[in-house]
Each structure stands twice: as C-alpha cells, then as structure tokens.
Amino acid sequence: MTKPSLPEDFRNQMTEMLGEAEGADFLCSYGAPRAFGLRLNQLKLSLGSAAEQLLSGQFGLRPVPWCPAGYYYEEPSRPGKHPYHAAGLYYIQEPSAMSAAELLMPRPGETVLDLAAAPGGKTTQIAAHMQGEGVLISNEHHPQRAKILAENVERMGITNTVVTQATPPELASRFPAAFDRIMLDAPCSGEGMFRKDPEAMAEWSLKSVELCAARQWEILQDALVMLKPGGKLAYSTCTFNRQENEEMMQRLLAAHPRLKLIAEKRIWPHLQEGEGHYAALLELAGVDGEGIEDNAGDEMKRPQKGREARRGARGSDGSKDTAAAWEAFRQWADESLPGLDSGSLRGEPVLFGEALYLLPRSKELVLTAEKLSGLKVPRAGLELGELRKGRFQPAHALAMAARAESAAQHWMLDADSAETAAFLHGETLAVPPELRGWCLVTLHCGDESFPLGWGKASDGQLKNHLPKGLRRLQ
Numbered sequence: 001m002t003k004p005s006l007p008e009d010f011r012n013q014m015t016e017m018l019g020e021a022e023g024a025d026f027l028c029s030y031g032a033p034r035a036f037g038l039r040l041n042q043l044k045l046s047l048g049s050a051a052e053q054l055l056s057g058q059f060g061l062r063p064v065p066w067c068p069a070g071y072y073y074e075e076p077s078r079p080g081k082h083p084y085h086a087a088g089l090y091y092i093q094e095p096s097a098m099s100a101a102e103l104l105m106p107r108p109g110e111t112v113l114d115l116a117a118a119p120g121g122k123t124t125q126i127a128a129h130m131q132g133e134g135v136l137i138s139n140e141h142h143p144q145r146a147k148i149l150a151e152n153v154e155r156m157g158i159t160n161t162v163v164t165q166a167t168p169p170e171l172a173s174r175f176p177a178a179f180d181r182i183m184l185d186a187p188c189s190g191e192g193m194f195r196k197d198p199e200a201m202a203e204w205s206l207k208s209v210e211l212c213a214a215r216q217w218e219i220l221q222d223a224l225v226m227l228k229p230g231g232k233l234a235y236s237t238c239t240f241n242r243q244e245n246e247e248m249m250q251r252l253l254a255a256h257p258r259l260k261l262i263a264e265k266r267i268w269p270h271l272q273e274g275e276g277h278y279a280a281l282l283e284l285a286g287v288d289g290e291g292i293e294d295n296a297g298d299e300m301k302r303p304q305k306g307r308e309a310r311r312g313a314r315g316s317d318g319s320k321d322t323a324a325a326w327e328a329f330r331q332w333a334d335e336s337l338p339g340l341d342s343g344s345l346r347g348e349p350v351l352f353g354e355a356l357y358l359l360p361r362s363k364e365l366v367l368t369a370e371k372l373s374g375l376k377v378p379r380a381g382l383e384l385g386e387l388r389k390g391r392f393q394p395a396h397a398l399a400m401a402a403r404a405e406s407a408a409q410h411w412m413l414d415a416d417s418a419e420t421a422a423f424l425h426g427e428t429l430a431v432p433p434e435l436r437g438w439c440l441v442t443l444h445c446g447d448e449s450f451p452l453g454w455g456k457a458s459d460g461q462l463k464n465h466l467p468k469g470l471r472r473l474q
Contacts, residue, residue: 006030009206010191013241022270029270035197037095037179037274038079039121040069041088041156042128046315050446055089059081065272066265069128085417086424086470087443088451089399093121096192096274097266099237100185102126103265103281108133110180111362115168115223119146120152122183122236127158134362135177136161139171140288150379151456151470154411157451159402160347160360162367163379167224175226178365182233184223185217192238192269192276213243220252224259229286233260236279245278258285322349325356325387332385332392336438339406347381355395358382396453396467399440407440411462412449423452426471429462 006027015023045051047069055061064070073079080092101122105130108113117123120141127136138153138161141148144163153161158392164171193200222234227233237244246264253259262281269276282386316436326349333340348359350369357380359367372380381399396405404410411431413420419429423441431439435457442449454465 006420007201010204012208012320023252025270026268028196028211032195032269033198034075034322035095035273035275036073036075037064037093037098037127038073038117039067039073039093039098040090040091041068043452044087044089044155045442045445045448049448051089051095051448051450052446054446055079055084058084062100064095064274065383067095068266069104069125070098070371083424083443083452084445084450087452089450091121091124091152091156093125094196094238094275094409096269096272096277097121097185097236097238098209098388099265099267099277100130100184100234100279103263103279104128104181104232104234105185106134106136107297109362110134111178111228111365112136112181113171113175113179113221113223113226114138114183114185115171116140116187116380117163117184118142118149118185120149120156122185123161124152124156124158126154126292127153127161130160130404132159132248134160135360135365135367136258137164137171137175138162138165139164139168141165146376146378153379154383154397154400159358159401162360162372162377164372165376165378166220168423169440172222172225172377175373177226179226180228180231182223182227183233183236183272184219184233185236185243186212186219188212188216188237188239188244189241190238191240194359195269198219209239209241209243213248214241216244216248217251220248224256224284225307227284229284231284233282233284234279235282236277238277239276240276240278244279245247249282251281252321259283260285264289266357292423293368296433319351322351322356324350325349325392327357328390328392330388331396332394332438336394336401336408337398337406337440339410341406349384351375352380354386354388358384358385382440393437394454394465396465396470399451399454402451404440404451407438409435409457410440410442410443410449410451411435411455411457412444413452414444418450421472423455423464424472426464426466426468428464429455430460431457431462435462 008115059073059079061071090442108131114123117138140149150163164209170270189209260283267277360383383395385394439455441452441455
C-alpha cells in the first residue's frame, strides 16, 4: 500500500522522537489499513450474555486488550448501519480512544465531569462504569457537536448525565472543587487522525502544535479548579508529540505541587492495533478539605462569577406546572411502564421548556434548575416526556432507558425484518386489534429484547413515535 504524503516536519519530529529504526516503522504504519472498533453498552447488556455472543458472531468481533467491553470489527460488517446500533447496544469507537476512560475508572455514585465530550465515546464509556448512579456532566462548547453528544447519550439509555454547552471557565465558575473525577480529552493537533482524516493532515503544522498546547494548558487550569481534593483527572490526546503529552504533564506537575502523576499510557499504531492515543492520570492531594492552592501565580486564577453563559435552560422545579407534569408522568407510568425501576427515578423533577426531566444527583451534588440557570443545557438528565392537553406523552429517551420487561405492552421485532426497517423509517405498523395504547417497540437480540422507541396502538395500527430526526431516509 502506498504511504500517505505526511508533512515533512511531522516526519522529522517523529524520527527525532523515536529514532531512525522505530521512527520508520511508525511512519510506515500510516500506509496500513485502519483499525475499526465498537464498545458494547454495559448499561443494556452483560458481557458473556447471549446478546454479546450473537453480536460477536454477527460482526466478527475480536477483543480490544485495554477495554473489557471493547472489540475490533471488520469494516465490511458495518455495525453502525445495523438496527442494533439504533437500539444502543454498542458505540462505534476507535479502539485506542477506549484507553483513557478505563484509566480514569469512575465509580457508581461519584460526581464526574467530561469536559470536552463530543461526540460521546468517553462519556458513554464513563456512564457505563457509573451504572446510573451519581452525576455525570458531559460538556461540549460547539452547538452542533453538543447536539450529537446529547443524541448519543439518549441512544445509549443513559439516565444520570447532564449535557452542557459551555466554555471551561463558565463551568469552573459554577462548580469549584465539585468533581471526584474529570475526563479531559483535550483538543489537539490530531496526529493520530491522519490515517482516517486527510483534513487533519492538511491542517497540521508545528505552529498548530504550539497553539494546541497553549489551549490545553488553559483548559487544564479550569479543570483543576473543578477537581476535588483527592480527586483524579484523566488527560488524553490523539496526538503523538511530547509537547502536547508528556511535556504538558511535566509542566503541570511543576506548576501544581499538589498534583501527582499516577499513570501514563501510550498506544502506538506501529505496536498495537489502533490509531494511537496518549493518556495520563493525575491525582490532587487534599489539604484540610480546601480546594487547590494557587501556587502557580497568575497561571492559576479562579474564573470570576460574571463569566457565566447568559442564555440557556430555564427550569421551574417546585412549581405547580412541574408538580402537575410529575403527577401525570407517575399516573402514566403506573399504567404503561409499571415495571420501571424505582432506583432510576432518583433526582429532581424539573421542567425545561415543556419537557419534564429528572435531574440526577450524587451524594455531594444536587442539581436544580437554579443551579443550571444561565447555562445552555441540551439534555438535563433523563427526559421523561411532556404534558400535552392534559395527557402525558413519553419521551424517546425514556424508551431508550427502559427495560423491555418494564412495559405493560411491548411489540418485539426481529433485527433483519421488514417491520424493523419500516419502524426505523418512521412508518406505521400493523398489529393485532386487541393491542391498544402505548407500546414499547423492542428489538430481539440473543434471548433478550431491547427498546427502539415508542408506538401507540389503536384499531390494528401502531402509530410510530420515533422522533423525526432519528428516522432513516432509506
């Protein structure tokens, strides 16, 4: 295979860094085929289950060594196009990128921040470790990328994640010393993207490396403001130069003596099967319960409160409207979703616009509408639905977070059936006339079934409630 035309400065940088022999092996890896990966969603299925075995056979899965739920797949199998993807059974993720969240290893019940989260690979991986307990704030400043992030959180059935669209200083002003663990997959020069994204190669330069390092430094200062004493921060990039990786960590440790480097990990494309990744894990020592010391001079100043976002979510928790919507939901759930796990209902009911959400909470962070006021919040935890003309209409997010057996009625489809394709296109389905009311439409996999969305049955027809933006065009 012909090697790509790599920038000369990049070739020189990597040869100097690795030496002539290994540098040549590294540069040759850019002419090899890409690695493709997916990570099974442990919020929906168990490792070793019949569903996992079916998926393994269907897509020819091979284990990723550094992630128990991660697998390589062959490109022709195209799992991203399969209905199982729409059911949130897995997340398509570059194998190397799975390493950072495994290094962070969040726990159920903790308060966690994913600071630069889109499109959602690390957020959904963190959420799987948290198993619906605690609070995960998943942030992305760019509007369109934040929208994609929120959609992936919804598809994977995550209940305890709040998606925010804010700058790091805006978050730091609201959440000082708030997080047990922080994931910072930093914006970088993208040297590990060259093989799959020619634009990343075209945009690379030694100057871009310097600019990225400067930006990473600023984001890290805000991240440290938000880290609790005793908390852990995982820093990762998909680039190879030392300036954005090891040298960044050395600079950070020198500036903040209370930080300790716990682990560093490199995945190299000429040594492992993947595009490459760097990850480091840091821990902040505690001092009498106080936050981080400002021993870096002007480099480490807390953001001022006036730097908050001016527009965003408006909630009305505690209001009569919220109470009415919550009561309507509970009455609807008693009839249509009687097996709903009461454990998944921990949190604060709140209206954002017309939509009823359940804001998650951890032991030390109770989110409210007031706490989020002024922030742009594309997803405020678990969306339950809306009260329309006195009737509750469930949200698609509630379907994706539910279990098939929790619904009073569910209509099960086979993955390869014409009915499944029709439902994903947004079409109405024919059902037995005795089926009436809300039904959870599910997809059979192994010996289980998994939600695809809601339908409402009447007179032998199942009206499709799959959101229009999620319907397939062909």
